[in-house]
Amino acid sequence: MDSPTMNLPSASLLLASLALSACSLVPSISFTKGKDASVVYALGSREGFSSPLNGSLRLACPAFEFKGSQIALSSAHESELVKLAEEWKKDSKARYLIAGYTPPDLPEDHARALSERRTLGLRQRLIELGVEGANIQTLGLGNDFSQTSPASHVALVYKQ
Amino acid sequence: MTCRVPFFLLASLAVALAPASLHAEPEVKGSWWQKIPLIGRLIDREGEVKKASMPRLRLAEFTGGTGASAKTGLQDELLASREFFVATGEETADFTLNGSSIGGRVNGRLLDKKGKQLFERSYAAPGLDENIKALADDVIYTITGKPGLATSRIVFVSDKSGRKQVYVCDSDGREVQQITHDRHAAVSPTISPDASMIAFTSYRSGFPDVRLMDIHSGWEREVSDTPGSSAGPAFSPDGSRLAMVMSFIGNPEIFVSDLNSNTAACISDSVGAPGSPSWHPDGKRIAFSNDDGGGSSIYIVEVPEKEGQATRLFRWSTGWGDSTDPEWSPDGKQLAFTARSSGQWIIGVKSYAGGGSKVIQRGGAMHPSWSPNGRYLCYTQHGELFIHEIATGGRRSILKNFGRITEPRWMR
Incomplete structure (x- = not known):
């Protein structure tokens, strides 16, 4: 079977140094069906963000629950994200860390990827709703800490 | 920005x-896999016996103070690999392995059917087991071209x-x-x-x-x-x-x-x-x-x-x-x-x-x-x-x- 040829768009960008940790925004995909579905916002520096592994953190909003392999955002997610974005506009110095978790029965590597993907989807939507991208960091923990962390398909937003 | x-x-x-x-x-x-070699044959999933063309390796004498232990250990490793028919007697074989072992060091020599030396190597790691495994893997790789698992x-x-x-x-x-x-x-x-x-x-x-x-x-x-x-x-x-x-x-x-x-x-x-x-x-x-x-x-x-x-x-x-x-x-x-x-x-x-x-x-x-x-x-x-x-x-x-x-x- 012939397969389509893909000229990887990132090919010219791809040999990027790993020092890209300080990069601003490079292209990728939007999860949402919004206006800018072809734009994704790169992550800013992790500096100053605290991991939930290093101490208890305050939740910024109720947990975002997902079902099975779901990665798309639901209307329930949307209403909570809108509230969070409105809150941020009142305090634009606020920073959020979104951490994703999965149940312990998933293959570990898949669990990490799935949880990270969900957190990036939530971050993407928050940016589209007006939150500054540099103020949101993500963390996919999968089921690596399921003995001490949530053991379900959930993403938590911690206020930093 | x-x-x-x-x-x-x-x-x-x-x-x-x-x-x-x-x-x-x-x-x-x-079936629970016992670590017992299937010499000269493989049994497939349906239980049929397949004749396999496995090479015959003769494990000859290992001299020296720890020679007997080395030979026994080598026999276990080579049998467990399931890559050979391993013989310890005097019967003819495609390959012959001999050598010596003193104080845990092992020297091994592999010969082909015509008596041509394929390699001779010394193994001087601190433990006899480690040296035996290294020699077994070298023998397996030399004969089969596939890496052994002992190491x-x-x-x-x-x-x-x-x-x-x-x-x-x-x-x-x-x-x-x-x-x-x-x-x-x-x-x-x-x-x-x-x-x-x-x-x-x-x-x-x-x-x-x-x-x-x-x-x-x-x-x-x-x-x-x-x-x-x-x-x-x-x-x-x-x-x-x-x-x-x-x-x-x-x-x-x-x-x-x-x-x-x-x-x-x-x-x-x-x-x-x-x-x-x-x-x-x-x-x-x-x-x-x-x-x-x-x-x-x-x-x-x-x-x-x-x-x-x-x-x-x-x-x-x-x-x-x-x-x-x-x-x-x-x-x-x-x-x-x-x-x-x-x-x-x-x-x-x-x-x-x-x-x-x-x-x-x-x-x-x-x-x-x-x-x-x-x-x-x-x-x-x-x-x-x-x-x-x-x-x-x-x-x-x-x-x-x-x-x-x-x-x-x-x-x-």
């Missing part, structure tokens, strides 16, 4: 669906200490050593082809980063220090590159990092959750899993040899749902994977690029990894580490009651 560049969706560009035929799932006749290692994760950490053991589940002592957890280990380095995902900073450790010296360095997550490293066949997932661009993608130049290139173009990269032995292709929200599938992408080179991406159907953890066999002709069948995780193997597939183990088995000779798979099931012989379906638990064991990977 904001840079916006159009992006292309993987799905609309490059996904070619491989024939998604469902294959019959043969019942595994899981091979399996890395895995266990939560025995209360936190997930990386451990290593031999192919019998012995000589277990804890490799990492990270503050939070260390997961998804992979071992370099020369067995000198381990790459793994560390939560030391509170965020997942990929680190590299020299097994012998304990020296470590960070491979990725990018925002978001970096996880799931896999060494290229030559050991010079690592494939891994990084999400600093705002999207999780498979990157290939050159360990010499410390640069990285993105090779996937995903709308989902890519993970579990595995290199083809030719170093030109990578299999990985990707979940776009409808369950995980396996994709194969060509690795560009230079910047800007067009590459192709295939979706590769296993015939089962939620397929993940792909790993190529050492000859590149098959892929092993984890998938879901009737609500349970299973281990499957399918020929690449086409051909049939079969279930290797049901009942919650995960994370298959091939032995260097391609004859066995190791995997975990309910926290226990198993080795499974593909040809016979026989398997045995090599490590249990060692916390919950996950993510084993056999040295390639």
Whole structure:
């Protein structure tokens, strides 16, 4: 079977140094069906963000629950994200860390990827709703800490 | 401040669906694999006896104070390899192994049928067992061209200490050593082809980063220090590159990092959750899993040899749902994977690029990894580490009651 040829768009960008940790925004995909579905916002520096592994953190909003392999955002997610974005506009110095978790029965590597993907989807939507991208960091923990962390398909937003 | 560049969706560009035929799932006749060699024959899954053209190796005299022990140990190792008919008497053979052993040091000499010396080597590691294993692997490699397993290692994760950490053991589940002592957890280990380095995902900073450790010296360095997550490293066949997932661009993608130049290139173009990269032995292709929200599938992408080179991406159907953890066999002709069948995780193997597939183990088995000779798979099931012989379906638990064991990977 012939397969389509893909000229990887990132090919010219791809040999990027790993020092890209300080990069601003490079292209990728939007999860949402919004206006800018072809734009994704790169992550800013992790500096100053605290991991939930290093101490208890305050939740910024109720947990975002997902079902099975779901990665798309639901209307329930949307209403909570809108509230969070409105809150941020009142305090634009606020920073959020979104951490994703999965149940312990998933293959570990898949669990990490799935949880990270969900957190990036939530971050993407928050940016589209007006939150500054540099103020949101993500963390996919999968089921690596399921003995001490949530053991379900959930993403938590911690206020930093 | 904001840079916006159009992006292309993987799905609309490059996904070619491989024939998604469902294959019959043969019942595994899981007779408990005893470590008893099947001399001169192999029994297939249906119980038929196959005549195998295995070479005959005569284990001749080993002189010296520890010669008798060396000979006995060698006999065990060579029989366990199931690569030869091993004779200890005076009958004719295709190869003859003799030598000496004094104080645990071993000297071995391999001769062919005509008496021509194929090699003579000395082994001077501190322990007799270690020297015997090294000699056995050299004999196996010289005669079969395939690596032996006596000196091979399996890395895995266990939560025995209360936190997930990386451990290593031999192919019998012995000589277990804890490799990492990270503050939070260390997961998804992979071992370099020369067995000198381990790459793994560390939560030391509170965020997942990929680190590299020299097994012998304990020296470590960070491979990725990018925002978001970096996880799931896999060494290229030559050991010079690592494939891994990084999400600093705002999207999780498979990157290939050159360990010499410390640069990285993105090779996937995903709308989902890519993970579990595995290199083809030719170093030109990578299999990985990707979940776009409808369950995980396996994709194969060509690795560009230079910047800007067009590459192709295939979706590769296993015939089962939620397929993940792909790993190529050492000859590149098959892929092993984890998938879901009737609500349970299973281990499957399918020929690449086409051909049939079969279930290797049901009942919650995960994370298959091939032995260097391609004859066995190791995997975990309910926290226990198993080795499974593909040809016979026989398997045995090599490590249990060692916390919950996950993510084993056999040295390639």
